[in-house]
Structure formats: structure tokens, C-alpha cells
Amino acid sequence: MTSSMTIAVDLAKTVFEIAVADADWRIVERHRLSRSQFQTFFFNREPAPVVMEACGTAHFWGRWLTRLGFAVRLIPAQAARPYRRRNKNDAADAAALIEAARNAEIIDVPVKSSEQQAIQGLHRIRAQWMATRTARINNLRGLLREQGINIPVGAATAVAVAPTLIDDESVPETLRTALLEIVSEIRALEARMKAVEAELKRYAASSRDVQAIQQVPGIGLLTATALVAAVGSPDNFRDGRHLAAWMGLTPRHTGSGHRMHLGGISKRGDRYLRMLLIHGARSVLIRAQINAKAGRALNRLQQWAMDLKQRSNHNKATCALANKLARIAWAVWAHGRDFDGNHAVAIAA
Structure with missing residues (x-):
């Protein structure tokens, strides 16, 4: 049987703030727990609605609590923020989640599966490598331009012709080794991005939705x-x-x-x-x-x-x-x- 209580959890890396509200939405319990205490807390409680902010680790804990029989709601951060009163702290954030849970117009964030998060992780890694690659190419362009050498437009073209341009006699010998290292780093990043894309292709081949x-x-x-x-x-x-x-x-x-x-x-x-x-x-x-x-x-x-x-x-x-x-x-x-x-x-x- 589901409890009439509502449990709000303010997530963190090591310390978890919990507020428990009764059927009239009055907070009747407050707890500040470590990670191990947090798990023990839910092991020893009967299933009840749990409200959390859709932030880091929320989907992991959402899946974990769902397996224990709890009904999990993830509230968007921008929707919960207006309900926080006075100063920002963990206790105030947990209380704000209790208030936000009362608003039926707030659309919950669905709890993501582990596979969904894995695919999103691949995209984030690739995007970070892409940004680093762009920064290295821009750095290479700027350093060579200071030596009077212009690299043609286009990232692929720039990487292809860079070694030849670096060997130009107008580039000081003391700078060439470092510039070649930048080119090697760019190519390594491109190889990593291709590996991520290959992994995404394997996922797409097995997913009817993607196809x-x-x-x-x-x-x-x-x-x-x-x-x-x-x-x-x-x-x-x-x-x-x-x-x-x-x-x-x-x-x-x-x-x-x-x-x-x-x-x-x-x-x-x-x-x-x-x-x-x-x-x-x-x-x-x-x-x-x-x-x-x-x-x-x-x-x-x-x-x-x-x-x-x-x-x-x-x-x-x-x-x-x-x-x-x-x-x-x-x-x-x-x-x-x-x-x-x-x-x-x-x-x-």
C-alpha cells in the first residue's frame, strides 16, 4: 500500500537533504544523510511518492527508487526554483520541492534509462572533443598567421596542409615541433570522434526508433x-x-x-x-x-x-x-x- 506521505530529496554528491510531508503537505520530518544512510533510509520505508529535482544523478536514483517500489517524480529545476523561499540552502531546496509537487501544471521529467544516458554521454564526449579540435585548429591558424602563413578555409583542409606549411622556412625551428604536436592532437581527436560515431551507428542498427x-x-x-x-x-x-x-x-x-x-x-x-x-x-x-x-x-x-x-x-x-x-x-x-x-x-x- 502506498503511503500518504510525500518525500522530497535534495540530491548532492555526499550529503542528501530529505523532507517528508504528510497528506496536508506539512513537513513533519527532516533528515540530513550520507550516501549510505540515504540508501538505508529508503530500504526501511514503505513505498511513497518521491520528488527530486531533475539534476545530476537524479535519473540514477530515480531508477534505483523505482526498483524499490517508490513512485518517482523529477521536477525541472526551473520549475522548482520559484518555490524556494528566502535563502538558498539544502533544507530550503527540499521544502521547495514539496511545494512544487503540489502544482499539477508542472510537467515532470521522465526518468531516463541507463541506455539513454549512455547515448547522451557519447554525444557529450564527442561534442567536447569537437570543441577542443576547433580550438586547436584556431590556435594553429593564429600561430602560423603570425609567421605570415595563411591556412586555407575548412577544418579538413587545414589539417591536411598544416604539416607542409609548418615545414616552411619562414616558421622558426623552435616553434615547429610544438605546431606538429598540435596537428597530431587534432588527428587523435578526429580518430576518437570517429570511434564514437561508430558506436552510435551500432546503436542505430539495433534501434527501430532511430531508424x-x-x-x-x-x-x-x-x-x-x-x-x-x-x-x-x-x-x-x-x-x-x-x-x-x-x-x-x-x-x-x-x-x-x-x-x-x-x-x-x-x-x-x-x-x-x-x-x-x-x-x-x-x-x-x-x-x-x-x-x-x-x-x-x-x-x-x-x-x-x-x-x-x-x-x-x-x-x-x-x-x-x-x-x-x-x-x-x-x-x-x-x-x-x-x-x-x-x-x-x-x-x-
């Missing part, structure tokens, strides 16, 4: 695996519009009374996932432009993107197309259908 989403134009291996890892299931969103809003691809609304203003995209949610979708939308739009110039027929999605570009501009059309791609991906994923660029035309017929 289904990859049918959508502009969504490749990275975007599809990142989307499945972040979302888990399309059932976590009411429809594709809510998924696009969760990724920050819908306009910001401001106004009062009868005056409403739609601004730029909200840029809320997962920034990495939004970046991947926008890059994919840009490639779809460019492909549509190439097809139009070549006199090739455009499907309905491409024609919609081209018409929007004519009415606004390239960047606005790209963001709007990214929004549409997110909604299409949800529909393909949720309904188990193959992508059709003329889907709406087929329905109208």
Missing part, C-alpha cells in the same frame, strides 16, 4: 540518436508541437490584453539537440534551393520551405523548418509511419 526518425530529411545519425536518447518515447509528449516547444523551436509570446507579439524562438530546452535540428533544416533548405535552380520537382515540404524563405529570410525559414522537422519526427516516431514529403497532399486527395 524510423532517420527517414526524415535533415535528420541523420547524430540527430536521430540524440533525439531518442533525450526523449525516450514519443508518448512523453502530447504531440509534435509540444516536442518542438520543449526544444525551444517555437516563438516567444509576449503581450497583454488584445496585444500579442511573437518574437524569435524561445531557445529553451536542450541546446545541443536544437543545434542539430537547425543544422539539419539548413541542409534541407539548401538542397531545396539547389533542386529549384536545377528545375527539379520539389516535394511539398521543400516547396513550403522555399515559399517561407521568399516571404521572410533564410534564417527564419531555417528555424521554422527545424520546428516542422521536429514535429514530423514525432509523427513518424509516434505513429510508426514512413516519411512522406507529400503526406498532406495525399490526405487532401
Whole structure:
């Protein structure tokens, strides 16, 4: 039988703050526990609703508590923050979670599986290596430019021609060894990123969800695996519009009374996932432009993107197309259908 108590947990690395509220939401117990004490605490309690902030280690503890029979809710950090009163401390944060749990309008964060977190970890590692690679290439460009040598545009080209340029007599001997080390580091980073991509390909080969989403134009291996890892299931969103809003691809609304203003995209949610979708939308739009110039027929999605570009501009059309791609991906994923660029035309017929 589930307890009428609600347990709020403020997570940390070594010290856990716990607040227990009764059926009237009054805090009747407070505990400050170490990691071992924290586990013992739940081993000795009957199952009850547990509220935690969706932060570091929350998904791990969510899975652990679920196996013990507790009903776990993960509250988004930005939703719990307004309920904290006065000074910020662990006890105040736990009390804020109790208050946030009473708000039925707050949408919980689904507890991620270990596999989802593993795929997200691969993406984060690759993104960090990508940022380091870009920094090393920029460093290489700057140092060579100081010696009067310009590297051609393009990361792949820069790495390919760098050793030859470093051997130029205008580069001091004392600098050459260090520059060659930078080139070696860049190539090592590229090899590591390829290894991560190979691991993602193996995951995609065994995931029907990833394969289904990859049918959508502009969504490749990275975007599809990142989307499945972040979302888990399309059932976590009411429809594709809510998924696009969760990724920050819908306009910001401001106004009062009868005056409403739609601004730029909200840029809320997962920034990495939004970046991947926008890059994919840009490639779809460019492909549509190439097809139009070549006199090739455009499907309905491409024609919609081209018409929007004519009415606004390239960047606005790209963001709007990214929004549409997110909604299409949800529909393909949720309904188990193959992508059709003329889907709406087929329905109208």
C-alpha cells in the first residue's frame, strides 16, 4: 500500500537533504544523510511518492527508487526554483520541492534509462572533443598567421596542409615541433570522434526508433540518436508541437490584453539537440534551393520551405523548418509511419 506521505530529496554528491510531508503537505520530518544512510533510509520505508529535482544523478536514483517500489517524480529545476523561499540552502531546496509537487501544471521529467544516458554521454564526449579540435585548429591558424602563413578555409583542409606549411622556412625551428604536436592532437581527436560515431551507428542498427526518425530529411545519425536518447518515447509528449516547444523551436509570446507579439524562438530546452535540428533544416533548405535552380520537382515540404524563405529570410525559414522537422519526427516516431514529403497532399486527395 502506498503511503500518504510525500518525500522530497535534495540530491548532492555526499550529503542528501530529505523532507517528508504528510497528506496536508506539512513537513513533519527532516533528515540530513550520507550516501549510505540515504540508501538505508529508503530500504526501511514503505513505498511513497518521491520528488527530486531533475539534476545530476537524479535519473540514477530515480531508477534505483523505482526498483524499490517508490513512485518517482523529477521536477525541472526551473520549475522548482520559484518555490524556494528566502535563502538558498539544502533544507530550503527540499521544502521547495514539496511545494512544487503540489502544482499539477508542472510537467515532470521522465526518468531516463541507463541506455539513454549512455547515448547522451557519447554525444557529450564527442561534442567536447569537437570543441577542443576547433580550438586547436584556431590556435594553429593564429600561430602560423603570425609567421605570415595563411591556412586555407575548412577544418579538413587545414589539417591536411598544416604539416607542409609548418615545414616552411619562414616558421622558426623552435616553434615547429610544438605546431606538429598540435596537428597530431587534432588527428587523435578526429580518430576518437570517429570511434564514437561508430558506436552510435551500432546503436542505430539495433534501434527501430532511430531508424524510423532517420527517414526524415535533415535528420541523420547524430540527430536521430540524440533525439531518442533525450526523449525516450514519443508518448512523453502530447504531440509534435509540444516536442518542438520543449526544444525551444517555437516563438516567444509576449503581450497583454488584445496585444500579442511573437518574437524569435524561445531557445529553451536542450541546446545541443536544437543545434542539430537547425543544422539539419539548413541542409534541407539548401538542397531545396539547389533542386529549384536545377528545375527539379520539389516535394511539398521543400516547396513550403522555399515559399517561407521568399516571404521572410533564410534564417527564419531555417528555424521554422527545424520546428516542422521536429514535429514530423514525432509523427513518424509516434505513429510508426514512413516519411512522406507529400503526406498532406495525399490526405487532401
